[in-house]
Amino acid sequence: MKRVAILISGGGSNMVALAESMAGDHPARPVLVLSNVPGAGGLARAEAMGIPTEVVDHRDFKSDRQAFESELISKIDEYAPDILALAGFMRILTPLFIDHYAGRMLNIHPSLLPKYRGLDTHARAIAAGDAEAGCSVHEVTAELDGGPILGQARVPVLSGDTPEALAARVLTMEHRLYPAVLRRFAAGDRTLVTLP
Ligand code: GRF
Numbered sequence: 001m002k003r004v005a006i007l008i009s010g011g012g013s014n015m016v017a018l019a020e021s022m023a024g025d026h027p028a029r030p031v032l033v034l035s036n037v038p039g040a041g042g043l044a045r046a047e048a049m050g051i052p053t054e055v056v057d058h059r060d061f062k063s064d065r066q067a068f069e070s071e072l073i074s075k076i077d078e079y080a081p082d083i084l085a086l087a088g089f090m091r092i093l094t095p096l097f098i099d100h101y102a103g104r105m106l107n108i109h110p111s112l113l114p115k116y117r118g119l120d121t122h123a124r125a126i127a128a129g130d131a132e133a134g135c136s137v138h139e140v141t142a143e144l145d146g147g148p149i150l151g152q153a154r155v156p157v158l159s160g161d162t163p164e165a166l167a168a169r170v171l172t173m174e175h176r177l178y179p180a181v182l183r184r185f186a187a188g189d190r191t192l193v194t195l196p
Contacts, residue, residue, distance in 0.1 A: 002028035002186040005081035007089040008035050012042020013171065014087035014108055014178055019049055021179030028186035032079040034072075036091055052079070058091055069097040083186060086140065087178070095142050105140040106185060108178050110170050112152060113138060117145035122163040122170065133157050133166055135174045137181040137193070151181035151193035 004022065006015045012033070019030045033046035034054045043053045054075050061068035068091075076084070086107040098105070111121035113136040125133040134154040141147035153173035157166060173195060180193045 002082040003031040003080060004028045004083045004085055004182070004186070005032040005034060005076050005079055006030060006046075006085045006087050008033060008040055008042040008087050009037045009090040010040055010042060010088045012040065012045050012087065014174055015042050016045055016049070017175035017179055018085055018087060018182055019046070019051060021183065026183055026186070028083065028182065031081060032076065034076060036072075036089070042088075065094055066096055069094060073097060073100055083182075084140075085178070085182060092144060093140070098140060098142055101140075103139070106137055106150065106178075106181065107140050107145075107147075108135060108137050108174055109145050110135050110167065110174065112136060112154065113145060113149055120163070122166040125157060126161055126163060126166060130157050133170060135170050135177055137178055148190075149192065150185060150190055151177050151195075153177040153195035 006018060008015050015033055022029050030051050032054060033051050035043055036056055036058045038055050038057055046053050056072050056075055058068045082104060084101050084105040112134045116124050132154050134152060136149050137151040138149045139147040155169045155173055177193065177195050184191060184193060
């Protein structure tokens with residue numbers, strides 16, 4: 001059975017989708033939910049599901065990213081995870097952290113990568129007049145939002161869409177795509193998942 005640590009910074013809806021999916025014949029189980037934001041909504045949701053939680057507040061380390069990440073690594077490794085799933089974890093990670101978990105760390109990004117790396121993905125898709133948008137699950141490498149893509153889900157961009165409306169439509173697909181990719185990844189299968 002693979003052990004999965006989930007890193008969050010906010011409400012944790014993807015974390016809940018992942019944790020709920022890891023049941024029955026799923027090859028993995030959640031062993032930790034960690035946030036860099038004390039009081040993040042996802043922490044209470046994880047505790048309600050009986051998953052251990054931890055907080056490592058990046059602000060305690062000011063601009064010393066190495067010190068923050070060293071503390072992050074030592075806290076996470078107390079739970080000996082096989083896989084890390086970044087789920088709305090809003091810190092840019094350095095090679096110190098990425099190399100330590102190389103080949104076993106996933107992230108979900110709300111665009112059809114390689115389009116729209118970074119922030120404000122939905123506003124950028126609407127501004128570009130794209131007919132479709134979506135989300136991607138990729139392996140985390142030193143290239144921000146640039147690692148190998150393991151899954152993608154597409155949704156239409158509707159006329160009159162606001163970034164918020166599009167984000168809500170994409171989030172629904174995120175909650176299907178991320179669990180589907182994690183199930184394959186935990187079984188050692190990196191075949192691309194495409195939805196719908
Ligand atoms: C998601 O849209 C994810 O793609 C992005 O941040 C958001 C996190 O949402 N990186 P939640 O905390 O999982 O609800």
